[in-house]
Amino acid sequence: MKVTVVKRATPAAIAVLRQATALFPKRNKASDGLLPSAAHVKASPNSDHNTGLAVDLTHDPKNGIDCDVIFDELKKDERVAYLIFKGKIWSRDRKAEGERKYSGSNPHNKHLHISIRSSHSNDTSNWFGFIDKQPNVLSQTKAKLSKKPKKKDIPSPKEA
Numbered sequence: 001m002k003v004t005v006v007k008r009a010t011p012a013a014i015a016v017l018r019q020a021t022a023l024f025p026k027r028n029k030a031s032d033g034l035l036p037s038a039a040h041v042k043a044s045p046n047s048d049h050n051t052g053l054a055v056d057l058t059h060d061p062k063n064g065i066d067c068d069v070i071f072d073e074l075k076k077d078e079r080v081a082y083l084i085f086k087g088k089i090w091s092r093d094r095k096a097e098g099e100r101k102y103s104g105s106n107p108h109n110k111h112l113h114i115s116i117r118s119s120h121s122n123d124t125s126n127w128f129g130f131i132d133k134q135p136n137v138l139s140q141t142k143a144k145l146s147k148k149p150k151k152k153d154i155p156s157p158k159e160a
């Protein structure tokens, strides 16, 4: 079977990785991916990576990219066709069933796979708008902004 692979990933897919890096420049990118390798094409001839409508985002919770959280949040993003992470798949077509067990050969423990609907391939709006709502990210940001504690922060005898 001849498989056609596009030369460029779609703008929406590229935006996922660029925006993640803009938010968290130190994030691990080891399992990032847009277009498939030759081996990947052979193994998965029907993959959305072949059409540029898929993106793999490396799971790196220590550096801000927590794919457990992102998996849940992206169900609300209308650009998403389906998501695969840690042996689970969620797809818009079957959302009534919720998360299902993913039985593919690669359980996707190191990256979140995002497939994008072709109708939304050029939509590069913010993929991570939910991130400032995460308490851990919020507190990291606050920690950076706040000054070092001053001596007067030590409770006075009156308060103690």
Ligand SMILES: [Zn+2]
Pocket: 033, 049, 054, 055, 056, 112, 113, 114
């Ligand atoms: Zn993938």
